[in-house]
Amino acid sequence: MNYFRKGSLAAAFLAATSLSSVPAHAEISDGVIRIGVMNDQSGPYADNCGQGSVVSVKMAVENHGGAINGVPIEVVVADDQNKPDIGAAQALKWVENEGVDAIVGCSASSIALAVSDIMATHKKPYLIAGTATTETTNSKCTAYNTNWAYNTYTLAKGSVMSQLAQGLDEWYFITVDYTFGKAWQEDATKFIEANGGKVLGSVLHPLGANDFSSQLLQAQASGAKVIGIANAGSDLANVLKQAKEFGIAEAGQKLAPLGMQVNNVDGIGLETMQGLIAAAPAYWDQSPETRAFSEKWSEAMNGRKPNESQTVTYSAVDHYLKAIEAAGSDAGDDVMSNMREMPVDDLFTKASIREDGVVFRDMLQVQVKTPAESTGDWDYYKIIGKLDAKDVWPPLEESACPLVKK
Numbered sequence: 001m002n003y004f005r006k007g008s009l010a011a012a013f014l015a016a017t018s019l020s021s022v023p024a025h026a027e028i029s030d031g032v033i034r035i036g037v038m039n040d041q042s043g044p045y046a047d048n049c050g051q052g053s054v055v056s057v058k059m060a061v062e063n064h065g066g067a068i069n070g071v072p073i074e075v076v077v078a079d080d081q082n083k084p085d086i087g088a089a090q091a092l093k094w095v096e097n098e099g100v101d102a103i104v105g106c107s108a109s110s111i112a113l114a115v116s117d118i119m120a121t122h123k124k125p126y127l128i129a130g131t132a133t134t135e136t137t138n139s140k141c142t143a144y145n146t147n148w149a150y151n152t153y154t155l156a157k158g159s160v161m162s163q164l165a166q167g168l169d170e171w172y173f174i175t176v177d178y179t180f181g182k183a184w185q186e187d188a189t190k191f192i193e194a195n196g197g198k199v200l201g202s203v204l205h206p207l208g209a210n211d212f213s214s215q216l217l218q219a220q221a222s223g224a225k226v227i228g229i230a231n232a233g234s235d236l237a238n239v240l241k242q243a244k245e246f247g248i249a250e251a252g253q254k255l256a257p258l259g260m261q262v263n264n265v266d267g268i269g270l271e272t273m274q275g276l277i278a279a280a281p282a283y284w285d286q287s288p289e290t291r292a293f294s295e296k297w298s299e300a301m302n303g304r305k306p307n308e309s310q311t312v313t314y315s316a317v318d319h320y321l322k323a324i325e326a327a328g329s330d331a332g333d334d335v336m337s338n339m340r341e342m343p344v345d346d347l348f349t350k351a352s353i354r355e356d357g358v359v360f361r362d363m364l365q366v367q368v369k370t371p372a373e374s375t376g377d378w379d380y381y382k383i384i385g386k387l388d389a390k391d392v393w394p395p396l397e398e399s400a401c402p403l404v405k406k
Contacts, residue, residue, distance in 0.1 A: 041079035049106030087111035106130030130309030141401035155259035158279025172224035173202035
């Protein structure tokens with residue numbers, strides 16, 4: 001498995017030197033390292049993380065030989081069903097009764113914030129790999145949260161700035177009606193107005209909508225140059241497909257999802273998505289090492305390729321396990337101390353973890369290929385640039401995180 005063990009010699013050296021100073025009392029609780037994977041396994045966001053994130057977690061575990069210092073690693077999975085009460089109840093059951101040591105989350109924002117509180121109370125790491133709310137590393141940050149993928153700030157900035165650079169400065173939003181969508185629209189609006197643009201209006205839709213005709217007609221009637229789309233998953237697929245049927249792009253308005261993942265392109269199609277620009281934390285085809293990883297991942301996922309959330313899920317769990325190895329303990333405080341001190345270095349991620357829990361990574365700027373440019377299934381992105389971490393993540397001086405030194 002050394003095709004995705006890049007940097008393994010350095011990691012082994014770090015682990016060996018760290019273990020030499022592990023205190024005698026350090027140990028693994030209940031003789032098992034137990035990782036819980038929580039996300040939507042069956043609803044509108046299942047394609048964004050779902051079973052694919054479980055495969056990424058298992059590959060990270062496999063990369064460590066299935067054990068740390070002889071202690072076995074176990075993976076358990078829960079479907080949060082996009083319901084905060086179900087997600088919170090499962091997290092509480094896991095940490096209080098079932099010995100789960102860390103949760104890898106890709107849940108809706110409302111669920112993530114509830115789980116974050118539970119993990120902080122029980123002093124256990126919460127590895128966020130696909131939830132977009134800024135608050136888990138801002139006003140609701142804790143010492144146990146880390147955000148591995150993106151947030152509404154990074155995604156909105158990447159999308160908005162690319163449109164403004166083309167003179168597209170008048171916007172109308174179609175936004176999913178819950179915390180995530182509203183926060184996303186708010187972040188995008190700040191960037192638009194700060195750079196001389198205008199927001200002409202917006203319209204909400206419920207999560208899991210099938211019919212966007214009313215919202216699209218209102219967006220058309222606004223006369224905005226850009227229709228910003230603040231949703232994800234099947235909602236994004238449905239609104240873009242219906243926009244294609246309405247001939248919105250052909251009539252001169254630009255469609256601008258505030259964020260997308262490569263699985264969205266696969267589901268919606270290059271004909272509809274071609275030319276769209278986004279910020280991405282990683283791409284399955286960015287290097288020989290990531291391609292080798294993705295080929296193995298595909299074997300478990302019927303030929304699919306991992307999307308952005310699923311690739312960085314691997315990074316999160318790999319780093320977590322390295323931290324346990326270095327600490328000789330799975331106690332939350334010990335592990336988090338090592339996670340924050342150690343550089344993140346794997347085939348998808350090279351970064352440090354900021355005091356607010358942000359994995360302070362550069363982002364790729366990607367553009368969806370035209371059908372003529374694509375060489376086949378899942379060959380959907382051109383990497384057209386790199387976005388420096390300091391330019392895309394919220395600056396610490398604006399943070400409301402109580403962990404940030406002012």
